[in-house]
Amino acid sequence: MAADRNIGKYIEFLRFCLHEEAEIPECVSDMNWHALLAFARKQSIVGTCWEGVSRLSDIANKPTEDDILEWMSIVGTIRKRNRQTDKVAAWTTENFRKEGFETCLLKGQGAALLYPDPLLRMPGDVDVWVRPEGGQKEKEVIAYVRRFCPKSKACYHHIDFVSKENIPIEVHYRPQWMNSPIHNHRLQKFFAQEADRQFNHTAELPNGSGSISVPTVRFNIVFMLAHVYNHLLHEGIGFRQLIDYYYLLRNRPATDKETNWADLFRKLGLKSFARAVMWLMQSVFGLEEKYLLDKPDKRLGQLLLNEMTEGGNFGKYDERTLSGTYTSPMAKNVQRILRDIRLMWYFPSECLWEPWFRIYHWIWRKRNN
Numbered sequence: 001m002a003a004d005r006n007i008g009k010y011i012e013f014l015r016f017c018l019h020e021e022a023e024i025p026e027c028v029s030d031m032n033w034h035a036l037l038a039f040a041r042k043q044s045i046v047g048t049c050w051e052g053v054s055r056l057s058d059i060a061n062k063p064t065e066d067d068i069l070e071w072m073s074i075v076g077t078i079r080k081r082n083r084q085t086d087k088v089a090a091w092t093t094e095n096f097r098k099e100g101f102e103t104c105l106l107k108g109q110g111a112a113l114l115y116p117d118p119l120l121r122m123p124g125d126v127d128v129w130v131r132p133e134g135g136q137k138e139k140e141v142i143a144y145v146r147r148f149c150p151k152s153k154a155c156y157h158h159i160d161f162v163s164k165e166n167i168p169i170e171v172h173y174r175p176q177w178m179n180s181p182i183h184n185h186r187l188q189k190f191f192a193q194e195a196d197r198q199f200n201h202t203a204e205l206p207n208g209s210g211s212i213s214v215p216t217v218r219f220n221i222v223f224m225l226a227h228v229y230n231h232l233l234h235e236g237i238g239f240r241q242l243i244d245y246y247y248l249l250r251n252r253p254a255t256d257k258e259t260n261w262a263d264l265f266r267k268l269g270l271k272s273f274a275r276a277v278m279w280l281m282q283s284v285f286g287l288e289e290k291y292l293l294d295k296p297d298k299r300l301g302q303l304l305l306n307e308m309t310e311g312g313n314f315g316k317y318d319e320r321t322l323s324g325t326y327t328s329p330m331a332k333n334v335q336r337i338l339r340d341i342r343l344m345w346y347f348p349s350e351c352l353w354e355p356w357f358r359i360y361h362w363i364w365r366k367r368n369n
Contacts, residue, residue, distance in 0.1 A: 017052030047120030090210025183269030276300035
């Protein structure tokens with residue numbers, strides 16, 4: 001994704017989209033609306049930007065009728081896809097429950113519930129955290145999935161399940177992981193301590209699609225941060241994942257004053273990345289200081305912003321390292337090494353442990369596949 005000299009305008013407009021009562025920004029005076037749409041599509045945030053476009057009135061540089069029709073067409077598709085994905089999420093939850101498993105929906109449709117309009121978040125896969133009633137037994141989960149998908153390959157934290165209505169379903173027995181063995185041990189311990197609350201924290205999907213369990217805000221603060229960090233180090237991230245985190249922090253209860261988040265991030269190996277995210281939340285998205293969890297770090301935050309603008313959603317448009325694509329297992333490994341080298345000076349622990357975790361993961365897969 002080549003550098004765009006108009007990126008500053010897009011970010012200014014995105015901030016307007018995120019703040020419902022904000023005044024119309026000056027950038028709209030010479031905005032190329034078609035180019036903005038192209039940026040939003042690469043970042044998978046068309047629905048979020050549409051919230052701003054739909055609030056425009058009495059401006060000289062209005063989007064043309066063709067621009068509006070193009071935006072509305074994509075937004076209509078997003079809404080339709082969200083309704084389908086909600087139904088698949090409810091179906092997945094119900095079917096696992098019938099088989100004696102507890103479930104909790106991660107990311108995706110659960111994160112969408114934090115948005116002002118859940119149907120405007122660009123949907124993806126259905127990620128469901130599953131455990132047998134009474135405890136976490138990954139082999140039992142893997143064995144169950146293979147009754148329906150005998151050829152599914154398990155990785156350290158999830159296994160692919162059936163696709164329903166062309167929507168892939170990932171079954172997690174671990175929500176996330178870290179490359180560092182010490183930090184990973186602490187992260188898994190945190191998940192285990194918080195697990196019961198997550199499997200019993202229910203919410204209703206839009207349009208009566210069904211009832212599901214979703215993570216609490218406390219759990220998501222750690223899980224979603226670790227998830228985004230992992231994607232940054234392994235392939236790339238875009239604006240959608242950070243907008244999820246923005247709305248998460250906006251939904252943090254005012255009573256949440258007991259947790260020393262800076263200390264917890266440090267123990268889990270997330271401190272540097274958390275500070276980068278805090279800078280982005282405040283300086284780019286305009287999040288008020290009262291919602292921040294740690295001290296913002298401008299240097300790391302600007303690096304994160306650059307990675308987001310260069311790579312687009314999940315790094316698919318990154319032209320610096322194999323264009324964000326994998327043509328073979330060897331190409332994937334080379335891409336990982338290049339990312340490790342480039343990011344090692346900023347996030348040394350995870351980058352230095354990544355090759356060793358890859359070896360451990362290879363052994364793990366040999367034992368479980």
